[in-house]
Amino acid sequence: MKVALHRIAHGRTGDKGDRSNVSLIAYRPELWDVLVAQVTEARVAELFAHRKPTAVKRYLLPKLGAMNFVLDGVLDGGVNGSLNLDTHGKTLAFLLLELPVEIPAALEKYVSHRVDDATTTK
């Protein structure tokens, strides 16, 4: 099955200057490998392409079941420079959570079904 990341992971955005970091944390340890295999630097760079990142770096924290994406140059200058309503880019974690991932049949039981998530079919 194909689902949005939102169904299997959560995250939070932080900002410093024109650099954004987006954490991605698996709800279940069983789904960690799915994140590592499918939420790659290349896919995240493509997802954020309209913001013209100058670099996208992924750091893995396996003991937390988490990864941290650092995106350079995606905030139009940052909190004091951007014309965005969200000058910090605080909403961006939920852009990442729209990314579709393929869940192997054996792991489908770990996907959250608590909400009817409209983003799953994107």
Added chain:
Amino acid sequence: METLHLGCAAGFSGDRTDAAAPVVETLAARGGRSFLLFETLAERTLALAQLARRSNPDAGYEPLLDELLRPVLVRCLVSGIGIVSNFGAANPPGAARRIRALARELGLREPRIAVVHGDDLSGEVHRPLLRSALGSALDGIDVVSANAYLGAEAIAAAIQGGAEIVVCGRVADPSLAVGPALAHFGWRQDDWERLGRATMCGHLLECGAQVTGGYFADPGMKDVPDLHNVGFPIAEMDAEGRCTIGKAERTGGFVTEATLKEQLLYEVHDPAAYLTPDVTADISQAEVRTVGRDCVALEGVRGHARPATLKVNVCYEGGWLAEGEISYAGPGAEARARLAGEVLRKRLPGLDVRVDLIGIVSVFGDDSGRLLERTAAGHASEVRLRVAAKHVDRSSAERLTREVTALYTCGPAGGGGVRTSLRPRLDTLSGFVPREAVPASWEMLS
């Protein structure tokens, strides 16, 4: 060595002023050595404080200082709970004098209040140092504020010198927790492992409720109990710098492994090298473990030698920001909103106008509008158009607000609810200076 209790009662300037009381009640009930931390500075807060001080030499500290302290000052002094904060902003001595006056108003004895100096580099005397850090970027700009991020040493020295309240300007946020830990446990200042652990404890605390269920709720996926009354965090730290995170009694929110993970990575870049003035903290092997209800331990944090430089932020005048909004509703609303955006772009040559359709594309996109361009026109029935532009000249920026207003009679049909604003902007530069060039010091308010 006795456990150190650290409660956080504010995570930014503008945080809730009723958060501190339950934290202080809990700290007092637990007993032992404890401190209350208020973190109230962000990247632009200091520049706003400098502007306030320009128009009133007694101002320039946290505007909510009274509201933050009044409910808890008596209890802190009576129970021996120390207070450490950066609410001095651009005028730490002014904040210290205000706290002394507040204590008098409340009929209290005079508290021992220490002021930390050294972060403010806005004076002309510091210009060569800034130039060495920032180079020609400094040419031709009107500096509003310039501050180095100080570490925990002066805070620790002030506490060891008998201060009950320590008022800082710009210090690194985690240093507000590291200072009391250094003073309490008497660690060496190159004890990188313990400093690394204490720094990440401070990092978990520094945003207030962001580790106790605030900024976490996502209904159906992450439900938070009693979010309206979210409690603020309290850490218990041992002599090794290891901590558990809990929260104030009789409050909402919760502390879970998930809330710790989100806050642990907040504003972190390389997890193996989280740089502060005190240490290079390393969470690449960190773990979190539930040890009780609303009680989670942070483990596996390491530390390495501190950076040789200190970060400096300079805020300078950045011209004017103009914004305008107008709503369209009913049949064809989205098409009319898009047309209004086109009209504004054509009417405003020389301005780079950002166009947002609130409810369709307004925050995920960038200023040049690539995301909106590639988003196919739809049929939203309530759309709020929002436009923004910046310019060095006030009159040029103001053209945008006038054109949005003119949409009432000259734009597409049925536009309503125009709001406009015109505000001075601030821009930021960041660089690094040798730490020896920025000596920190402290003095007791006399």
